[in-house]
Amino acid sequence: xxxxxxxxxxxxxxxxxxxxxxxxxxxxxxxxxxxxxxxxxxxxxxxxxxxxxxxxxxxxxxxxxxxxxxxxxxxxxxxxxxxxxxxxxxxxxxxxxxxxxxxxxxxxxxxxxx
Amino acid sequence: xxxxxxxxxxxxxxxxxxxxxxxxxxxxxxxxxxxxxxxxxxxxxxxxxxxxxxxxxxxxxxxxxxxxxxxxxxxxxxxxxxxxxxxxxxxxxxxxxxxxxxxxxxxxxxxxxxxx
Numbered sequence: 001x002x003x004x005x006x007x008x009x010x011x012x013x014x015x016x017x018x019x020x021x022x023x024x025x026x027x028x029x030x031x032x033x034x035x036x037x038x039x040x041x042x043x044x045x046x047x048x049x050x051x052x053x054x055x056x057x058x059x060x061x062x063x064x065x066x067x068x069x070x071x072x073x074x075x076x077x078x079x080x081x082x083x084x085x086x087x088x089x090x091x092x093x094x095x096x097x098x099x100x101x102x103x104x105x106x107x108x109x110x111x112x113x114x
Numbered sequence: 115x116x117x118x119x120x121x122x123x124x125x126x127x128x129x130x131x132x133x134x135x136x137x138x139x140x141x142x143x144x145x146x147x148x149x150x151x152x153x154x155x156x157x158x159x160x161x162x163x164x165x166x167x168x169x170x171x172x173x174x175x176x177x178x179x180x181x182x183x184x185x186x187x188x189x190x191x192x193x194x195x196x197x198x199x200x201x202x203x204x205x206x207x208x209x210x211x212x213x214x215x216x217x218x219x220x221x222x223x224x225x226x227x228x229x230x
Binding site for chain 1: 148152156157158160163205207209218219220221222223224226
């Protein structure tokens, strides 16, 4: 069975500093995708970044990068130069290739301090 | 990224009435859409997978007669909460998968349902 684990219920970071949000996953499949979503207080789910299981390089999207360690089954999100607007809930997710459903972790709430 | 709309954004209804929520993919075709429910400070709970032209696939514990799903076209799925009760009050979010782009799921803005 597939599973996503986010062990940090809450995180604090100083504005302009970098922060890493942890995510580990479990699957016996070889082909899968890993995602990170941001959910601000408004409730909308905002897609941040994607990593395919066969991608050899870590994904990057602006200030977001995904530290993909396949052997460890981890897919940590790194946010560089944190901004006050980064304060939100962050969800790690995984889906198997082929249109199957996506499963989500419990989420990490990030607080950025001025 | 792709755009998914959801309507209404908020709805308040009386107990016993039915509420319909629409989910539309605006710039791509979605043969599969997903309906989630989210309780305060909790993760998303998948309720059902909506398949265009066929019956929805419900997750274990979700009442299919309570939560009716219709996926009539490649861009529209609807969730109807029938005979709503206060315990159905929640945040409902739909998503659609863009198979043309990394199979990423794009989410609608959500619907806050309050049943009085």
